[in-house]
Amino acid sequence: MNAKTLPLIATLVIFIAAFAICTLQYPTMLSTRVIGNLLTDNAFLGIAAVGMTFVILSGGIDLSIGSVIAFTSVFLAVMLEGTSIHPLLAFVLALAITTAFGALMGAIIHFLEMPPFIVTLAGMFLARGMAFVLSIDSIPIRHPFYATLKSAYWVMPGGGRLTLIGGAMLLVFLAGIIIAQRTRFGTNVYALGGGAHTAALMGVPVGRTTIGIYALSGFVAGLSGIAYSLYTSAGYSLATVGVELDAIAAVVIGGTLLTGGAGFVGGTLIGVLIQGLIQTYITFDGTLSSWWTKILIGGLLFAFILLQKGILSLSSGRRRLTMKGA
């Protein structure tokens, strides 16, 4: 166990401990039904958080994903209710738009040397605005293909349902882990997060990687939008406000350093599940008010930041010691 994996292990331990405490209090929580719902209810957040993990690993931030999810859901609803194209074609179109949108933001960040915070803030306004222009109403999606997709689920032993979007989230996480750990692009992302200047000196194509990261985030946000429209069977331009903050919180709780360069995509999944678990617990309890969710997530966030700080200072202290010893 080294300093690199310690935050991940800490997150995992906290998740298991929290689940154990919940189960002790409400034994019914340990069922595949609850786990299936946990995956389904947090699918769109989890998918989007994968893209956010890459962005944060590279030392950037993407504030636009909540708006992009809303835009995608409205776009799909308008396309499916207004025209007769097949949903799969609409999915491809939506993904193409969101990927291009992300790539454009990446290009602005790289070529105009503007801070990601402000560029993606403008992107957030733009995507939300585009959603408003498409429609300000909540449009239900009644396409039969949606019903088919929604009824596609795998019944786990114990009666829980692993829905299509829940499974899709797990697949996206798997793909994210492979891209981060096993491809050149993933290595470049980590290098960029360690320091753009150093990365450039090492021969990392900074421009291509930056654009790729934000394009990936846009693509994943589009996927998340598709999952959200399947989840709600509707498109609404005021939906998923503030999802980017939940995603950032999930990434941080998952043990990724916000300065970039260190962390794991898999940790983000646990970060998402911890947030979902808090909500599930509050639902089970029934007497706690919904605002405790926010306070607890804020508290967890704080605890994890402190934990990371402690680990960082410990490991740097040890390095200094070993250097002195040598």
Next chain:
Amino acid sequence: MSGAKALGRRLLPQCVALAAILILIWFNFPGFFAIEMQNGRLYGSLIDVMNRGAPVALLAVGMTLVIATRGIDLSVGAVMAICGAVAAASSVRGDPLAVTLVMSLGIGLLCGLWNGVLVAILNIQPIVATLVLMVAGRGIAQLITEGAILTFNDPGLIFIGSGSLFGLPMPVVLWLVFGIAVALIIRRTALGLLIEATGVNRRAATLSGIQAPAFLIMAYVLSGLCAALAGLIVTADIRGADANNAGLWLELDAILAVVVGGNSLLGGRFSIIASLIGAMIIQAVNTGILLSGFPPEFNLIIKAAIIVLILLIQSPRLSHLAAFVRPAGPAAPAQGKSVAGGASAGDARDIKKLERTAS
């Protein structure tokens, strides 16, 4: 002498942008500049812009200082909600107005202190440090109001939101007086210079004897105080504390106001007055879109377009290009800049580069 001149040159782009937007609105809406006196208070669209822009303008004052230290404060919207909830709860309990105000402002200071300690003492990245309070703060505000919208009838508290002083609405008086007072205090003393030094290069500032943590904490505490004032205005305006919606996303507008005011997110040189003008630009755009009869759906797109335009103008890469295009004759502007105060954002980057290559 050159001080006023330098300030004028610094504020020129923002003033031109504001004037252009106001004139554009005036073309579409001829009665825009009409101001009349009724019952000892000024009325008119222009006054309305200043009145509605008050919360963002107040937030922008604190945000400017935080950004000048190379930080960011995401929590101001949530702090507004907390302070509004505290004020309403205190008023409902029947506390005298002074106690209500002191408690609300005190909580704002405490929130700022919390952020400042996280950033300055625990060395947590500002964006994460303030994210904690941003996420938890709205929950805390709901805890105080117990999920309901607390309404109150204290005429003193309501006066802050809808009263008037010297013919101007109270919120306008508040942000004008507060903004100018802070700007004067910061600029007439060494505070501004020391904050800039901390933002440009914290290590260098510490090495040259500046108590960087103290200035960082001060910036966040001031930001908390600004948020408390803005929260009081918003709460008093609707005569109730809405923990869910008070100050929602205003932190983004405040950051935008600071950036539109020409302040670099990379810290260093700052101008509070420019940020205040930036806040007015944002409010003028919002009001203008409403008045001009555009469908409100386009509001956000136009806003995004204007941000991109202003950012393009300020982009370091483009200004490098412009420097090539500009005739090389009078090299005075560059000198004038460095005299005007501290190092520019470009200098900050150069210093950082040097530092990197050195280490």
